[in-house]
Amino acid sequence: MSLLIHKQGLLDTIQDTGRYGYQHLGINTGGAMDTIAMKISNALVGNSLEEPVLEMHFPAAEIVFEEAVLMALCGADFTAEINGEALPVLHPVMIQKGSVLKFKKNVTGARVYLAVSGGYISSEWLNSNSTNLTVKAGGFEGRPLQKNDRLLLTRNAFDTFLFKDASFIPLPWSPNFSGFYTNHTFQFIPGAEYHYLNSVSAKRFENNYFTILLQSNRMGYRLKGENLELQNHKEMISSAVTKGTIQLLPDGQLIILLADHQTTGGYPRIGHVISSHIASLAQMRAGEKIDFRQTTLPDAEEQLFKQQRDLQLLQNACTFRLQSYFKN
Amino acid sequence: MPNSASYHMYPCGDHAVTIELGNKVNAAINQKVISLFSYLKDQSIHGVKDIIPAYHTLTIVYDTALLRKKITTTTVYEWVCRQIQKAIENCKMAIAKTPALVRIPVCYDLSLAPDLKTLAAAHQIGIDEVIQWHTGKSYRVYMIGFLPGFAYMGSVHEKISTPRKASPRTLVPGGSVGIAGEQTGIYPFDSPGGWQLIGQTPIAIFNIHKTQPCLLQPGDEVTFYPISLTEFQKMKDHEPAHS
Structure with a gap:
């Protein structure tokens, strides 16, 4: 039950929504840079929105799926490929055991988030799994992922998937996320x-x-x-x-x-x-x-409230879709 | 407790509020900050995620989206401000917790103190005098910032007060003790930094394996005492390594 880092990326770390309650000690919150993409990637695979995910910059790691998993990519478009075939972002995707994920080109955005159903096994420090590089704590040994690291998963492989010859199967839905982002x-x-x-x-x-x-x-x-x-x-x-x-x-x-x-x-x-x-x-x-x-401050509060409410609605819709899909 | 004229609040973004309790670096003002910090921490106000004391301010970070679900008649900011006003009215600022007294060994050997010689020369005093002035008084931890566990302490005697280096070093070894203006501090980790380095402590300022990872807390009183290079090495062997 693991992802194997086949080739190291520029800066790939485990991040969650951040480490709060310790800033009086100079310990910064860290956490995902884009918490919206982080949360949507979790919603797509049926995780809690706060589940720690893998945050990757370009060039991103090459990753071997050593088991079949349900995963989702959200955030930047780095032209993801599985075994050379284009992989859609913003879909939940079932990945066949042994498949290799590569990112070819940075088309848009700066950070992509990879969530797997059930989440990763990572270490917690001061109530957060976010990687703090200064202190070298949290996440994966408190450091970015390197070649030959094995990122363990919490849940059993999706062995029951019927892949036939396909190396991956995108599930047939994708959330409308444009409302969560602004332009320049x-x-x-x-x-x-x-x-x-x-x-x-x-x-x-x-x-x-x-x-x-x-x-x-x-x-x-x-x-x-x-x-x-x-x-x-x-x-x-x-x-x-x-x-x-x-x-x-x-x-x-x-x-x-x-x-x-x-x-x-x-x-x-x-x-x-x-x-x-x-x-x-x-x-x-x-x-x-x-x-x-x-x-104004009231407007800022209102926009944040609406954004969080919309995320909740998106999560509910994702959960419903996943449940219906796997029931059939 | 301060009267209403002695503090004011302003938003620090849409998810934090800063309370300013004075307008200068001063132990009495900082003591109010620390007292209010301790009091608010014990109150566990709903939705508050962080309380960050600094020299003359306290900043409360809160979960706007969470609070906004309950608070609909005013802004979340106004609600948080009101909670803080109530707390300030009830907080006995004058009754401060007795500060923890922390003694820290420092080796002032020139091999660990790359700026000690020039600092002494700039003030036209001997190296021994610098050490005497630095170890001769206790320092207040005004705030922690810059790095995890990095305590800003003050104030050093004017005889050794020295501005930061014009160009910062790319690597200051963890444990280094420095001076910047009237402040003194210890680097918990290897880090870039611009403080004038006058010595090094062998003890760990930050330990991730402890539930309380920082040796120093805001409001603590710190004194330094000199140790020899031999003692430094002996003590360092018994400490977890600085990261």
């Missing part, structure tokens, strides 16, 4: 230092495009645009920052903090990307351009 425009609510931007910079912040730099990673996205300036220098004392916080660096450029961000920071907080847009942001790649549009 990210809504924010103003941060504590937003009003310190001078008027030219405040306009630039909302009217200009910013390019995501190559130095972007799971800690945060570095942006490149016209310099922004504060109208008067404000003495900053470090305090807590959160996922989505947009900080202004001393060189006039912006950074947006993401899953592996430090728990505290001392740079001016220009704004905060709203929670329901974080998943979309996590699928943007270096070189792509984004812009910002201001919204």
Whole structure:
């Protein structure tokens, strides 16, 4: 009952919804960068939405399924293939024992999530299975997957599948997930230092495009645009920052903090990307351009509530489909 | 307890609120932060996921989507603010928990202290004096941040207060003790870093195998005592390795 890593990917780690309750000790939450794709991949295979999944970047690992499994890919499109045949994303797929999963090309998005029915066996640290690379704890030995690692699965193989000659069988449904993602425009609510931007910079912040730099990673996205300036220098004392916080660096450029961000920071907080847009942001790649549009806190709360409710509905529909399919 | 004029709250995104209890780095303000932190932690407010104390602020991270299912007449933010206001009214800020006193051995041998010589020279004092000033007082843990278990402690005597290095090192060994401005701190892990390194401790600052992985907590009082290189090596052999 395992997946064998045949060829190592760039950064493939076990992640869940994150490690909360320890930020006062400087331990960041980590967790999946795109929790929407993570949860949908789980829903597709009948798992709880919070089940730890495999998060992969491009180039992603080559994986041998050593048993027949029910799996789903969600998030980025890395042109997945099973034994050389194109594999649809966003479908639950039954995979024949011995099949090899490869990813050929990064078409869209930055991270793909692989969920298997029943989930992986991974280690928990401080109530989360997310991999913390600094501490080297949680997930798979606290590190990214490497060649020859065996990722064990919690449930027995789907031996009863009738594959005949096929190496995989996509189940005939796919959720409509477009409503969960936004385009390149990210809504924010103003941060504590937003009003310190001078008027030219405040306009630039909302009217200009910013390019995501190559130095972007799971800690945060570095942006490149016209310099922004504060109208008067404000003495900053470090305090807590959160996922989505947009900080202004001393060189006039912006950074947006993401899953592996430090728990505290001392740079001016220009704004905060709203929670329901974080998943979309996590699928943007270096070189792509984004812009910002201001919204209100009540609107941000409402959008997050709706997104979570829609996820729940999607999960219910997936569960119903899976149950009916396997009954017949 | 502070009166309403002595604090203010603002959103830290759509899933956190920050309470500012002062406007400077100061032990009395930080003590209020720590008292309120301990009090709120014990309250276990529904939907609260994290409470993060810093120098002069406390940030409460909450589950907006979960709370929004129950709270429909106001914003979740307003509801959380009200819970905190109630807590502040009931919290006896003046009654602080007795801080834990932690003694930490530091080896100031030059082989483990790459910036000690230049720091002493910059202040025109001897290396022994730097060590005396550093070990001569106790430091408050104002907050933990930057890395898991990295305690920001203060304040060091002005005789040894030194700005960060102009360009950070790409690798600071775990256990290194440094100075940045009026702060002193210990790197729990190997990490990039810009603090002036004046010594190294052989003891583990962070241990993943413990249920309480961090040696230091916000509000603790810390003193350093000097040890020889021989003692350092002996103690280090008995400690789990710094990651």
